[in-house]
Amino acid sequence: MYTARRQAEEKCRALAPGKVPWSPKMQGFWDCMSLWKLLLKGKKGCRVSSRKVRRLMKKTELPQAWRKSEGDLEDCLKQERSLYKQAKHTYAARWRKDFLTVQTKDAKKHQWKSRKAHDRFFRLRRMKQREEARRRRRARSKGSTGGLQAIQIEEHLPDGITSLRTITDRRLVEDGCMQENAARYDQTQAPYTTPPMAKPLYSEFTGDNAEINSLALLEGRYTLPDLLDPATASFLSHCRFHKGHSPVHLQVSKDDH
Incomplete structure (x- = not known):
């Protein structure tokens, strides 16, 4: 059982090595850094597997990498490490954000007392969103600027009676709206x-x-x-x-x- 598990682990790819999710871009960074390290070891007189070097040059599409000098290899490795660190922080932050999003959704799912209450809440929210979208479309429909065409204002008659008068003139409509907004939102008058x-x-x-x-x-x-x-x-x-x-x-x- 232990041997079978070890064999399965060797064949499986790590989900997040170094807290960084696997991606083709990150794999390219790892392959390039491994290639530069192997070539540097070879330049320094260490034993290096030529088969591994050829395989990495083929994967990274750098067939002339072995012609570089030791100084050029060190510069390439330093540059590759810098790019890898930038990508690592970006991918790690994105992975943590996605993980927290999933956790938040699971926590919110358990807040509802029942599936019926959950469905009712989201059904009412969708109805409200549809109604708001319908009002916006109606206000911006073809042939209409979305402005008011007529309003009713209070008119005080000499005998003390207050009646409503309909106004359609554009100037009077704007003045009536400004007076209404001033009376409702003027902080110098209310409360x-x-x-x-x-x-x-x-x-x-x-x-x-x-x-x-x-x-x-x-x-x-x-x-x-x-x-x-x-x-x-x-x-x-x-x-x-x-x-x-x-x-x-x-x-x-x-x-x-």
Whole structure:
């Protein structure tokens, strides 16, 4: 039994010698290094099997390798070792990554309580992916740019009633979408309004006089309204240029570029 196992091991190829999976490219490196080593031993007067040298020259397709000098053989061996080390790190990293991927998949497979729950999860995920792909195809279909063609906005009537009005004009549609996004995602308004973005300061720091009022506030020339609460008044009173700071115009013209 022991002899049969030894014979089988000798005929089998190692899966990962030196933690590097076998591949034709790695085998080529090993053959070239073995050839250079044998030829170097022969140049130094050591006994070398001529049959093994011929076989390696045939495998590596280097029939004139035996004509090289001892210095050239050492350079070839050094260069081959350098290439082998680079390929070894690459193949070893890839082999470890594949091994960890298989381990992760096996571990995730055992997390499910049953095969039914596993199939249900992946079936729902495929349905969601198909629906997302269908929406993308529909938005990019032929003859359509994927933009909105009509929206509904709230319109406040004089009698206090709020109604929905459909808009199809492109400019009005863009303005309505911008207002909706600003109201939904503006961090200065939700969940709590910041002091300059609340009444009565909102109109003074967001309108046409925003630059004038902002510079006046930073330079200490702005007069705070009497309706402000103490916390807001304290916050704005500390908004000042540092000493020695040179004010810069907030408007940028073409000459500045």
